[in-house]
Amino acid sequence: MAVRTKVGGGARQPRGTRVRGSQRPAKLPPGIASVLAVLSSSAVVLDSADRVLRASAAARAFGIVKGERLMVSELLALARQVRRDGEIRETEIEVPVPRFGGRTTSFAVRVAPLSGAVGGGGLVLVLAEDQTESRRVEEVRRDFVANVSHELKTPVGALALLAETIEDAADDAEAVRRFAGRMRQEAARLTFLVQDLITLNRIQAAEPIPDPRPVEVDAVVAEALDRCRMKANARGITLTSAGIRGAAVLGAEDLLVTALRNLLENAVVYSPERTKVVVNVATPGDGGVEISVTDQGIGIPERDLERIFERFYRVDPARSRATGGTGLGLAIVKHVMAAHGGRVIVRSAEGQGSTFTLWVPLRQEAVQ
Ligand code: ADP
Numbered sequence: 001m002a003v004r005t006k007v008g009g010g011a012r013q014p015r016g017t018r019v020r021g022s023q024r025p026a027k028l029p030p031g032i033a034s035v036l037a038v039l040s041s042s043a044v045v046l047d048s049a050d051r052v053l054r055a056s057a058a059a060r061a062f063g064i065v066k067g068e069r070l071m072v073s074e075l076l077a078l079a080r081q082v083r084r085d086g087e088i089r090e091t092e093i094e095v096p097v098p099r100f101g102g103r104t105t106s107f108a109v110r111v112a113p114l115s116g117a118v119g120g121g122g123l124v125l126v127l128a129e130d131q132t133e134s135r136r137v138e139e140v141r142r143d144f145v146a147n148v149s150h151e152l153k154t155p156v157g158a159l160a161l162l163a164e165t166i167e168d169a170a171d172d173a174e175a176v177r178r179f180a181g182r183m184r185q186e187a188a189r190l191t192f193l194v195q196d197l198i199t200l201n202r203i204q205a206a207e208p209i210p211d212p213r214p215v216e217v218d219a220v221v222a223e224a225l226d227r228c229r230m231k232a233n234a235r236g237i238t239l240t241s242a243g244i245r246g247a248a249v250l251g252a253e254d255l256l257v258t259a260l261r262n263l264l265e266n267a268v269v270y271s272p273e274r275t276k277v278v279v280n281v282a283t284p285g286d287g288g289v290e291i292s293v294t295d296q297g298i299g300i301p302e303r304d305l306e307r308i309f310e311r312f313y314r315v316d317p318a319r320s321r322a323t324g325g326t327g328l329g330l331a332i333v334k335h336v337m338a339a340h341g342g343r344v345i346v347r348s349a350e351g352q353g354s355t356f357t358l359w360v361p362l363r364q365e366a367v368q
Contacts, residue, residue: 028054028123029114041129042107044070045114046079048122062105063098064128078111079124088112092131106131147312151193151327155186162186189324196328199258200311203335212250212340214363217289220253221279224260228268236274239264243281247289248363251340256360259336259344262329263293263356269323271297271353283362288342292357300348308346309334333358 028045033054036043042059044052055065063071070076074093082089089111094104107128114123162183169175221241232239249256260279267277275296282290300308300315307313312327314320320327330344333356337344340360348354 032114039127041127044075044126044128046070046124046126048083050076050079053123058130059128061099062095062107062128062130064095070126075109075111075126075128078109079126082111082113083122083124086113093128095128106135144311148197151312152190154321155189155193158186159183159190189326192324193326193328196326196332200328200332200335203255203332203339206252207335207339208341209250209252209255209339212252215249215251215253215256217247217249217281217291218245220256220260221281221291223253223257224264225279227257227261228264231265232268232277235268235271237268237271238276239268239279240276241279241281243279244283245281247281247283249289249340249360250363251360255336255339256358259333259358260291260293262333263358266329266356267293267295267297267354269325270319271295288359288361290357290359292355294353294355296353299350299352299354300346301350305346305348309344 032045036045036054036056039056040058041056042062042064043054043056044059044065045054047053050070052065052068052070059065064075065071070079072093072095074091078089078091081087091109093107093109095107096102097105108131109129110127112125112127114125115121162179166176166179166183169179225239225241229239264277264279271277277293277295280290280292280294282292284290304313304315308315309330311331314325314327317327333344337358337360342358342360345357345359346354347357
């Protein structure tokens, strides 16, 4: 007669931990249940008859376990091998996940014998780690390296070509001067790219800012405006500042200046000549300070608004390159804000201009 027995000496068990059969059910070694309970990965303990003695919530959510059955035949086969020879095994498997509409998810799996079981051996522990996030990170890293290589190739190729041209035109002083100027431009482009990559790397390593200091917002605005003045003057663009004064935040002044300067430079290069760019400082009363940059420029199509903060994403790649853009400016802004516990928001309409707003928490003493 089949007897239904509860595991754990009559203690209330989660669903799916009951075992059927006349043999004496195995018990988990002491402490294992509490370890399994805190694991975020899918963990399953099988008894000597391949029944599930314990399964973590993740194992059930992914459909690896149903009731008291292990649903993945590959895992079952592995568990049997491990039980037979006591050797720990590792592998990667693809499992169709019902809650993802049957899409397969990759798991890194480790199967090991569980020694010290009370009331019968043969227990096997199956640990399955969802690889989706690590795969995504790896993909982002690969894309980034591919993008950087591509971005470097263009100016380096141009430099090689220009050097060749100069060699051929060695007797023509005017041509040599012209091509040398072009070489300087390409070298500058490379310098900007490398500088931006170093800045991005530095910020990503410093999220949040390790040693935040009081920073006067007025000083940040003045410094960023100063650094953009020449570029703006060259295009007849008026730079002005408005709003409240005396706000202070906690953070790294140089990084905040870099973020605001990137917004100002974009405002200048993506605007027609003889327009206005305004920096405004406000405290909306939510514990933060808003520093916004408004231009009368070309604006950004709605479909691109979400993507412009991605590294190397440009609405119009040709225009960005022509103006010496690296495609990293807004990615830097986004990371500087994250490092300060802040955020960046954009409002824009094609042909009507854009407003980028930095929101940074006010320094506590300064909150009114
Ligand atoms: P880039 O070096 O190309 O300017 P960014 O990361 O600073 O790179 O900006 C990404 C893209 O967002 C730009 O290529 C441009 O298409 C768009 N963009 C950014 N700021 C503005 C702005 N103020 N007006 C219009 N488009 C902008």
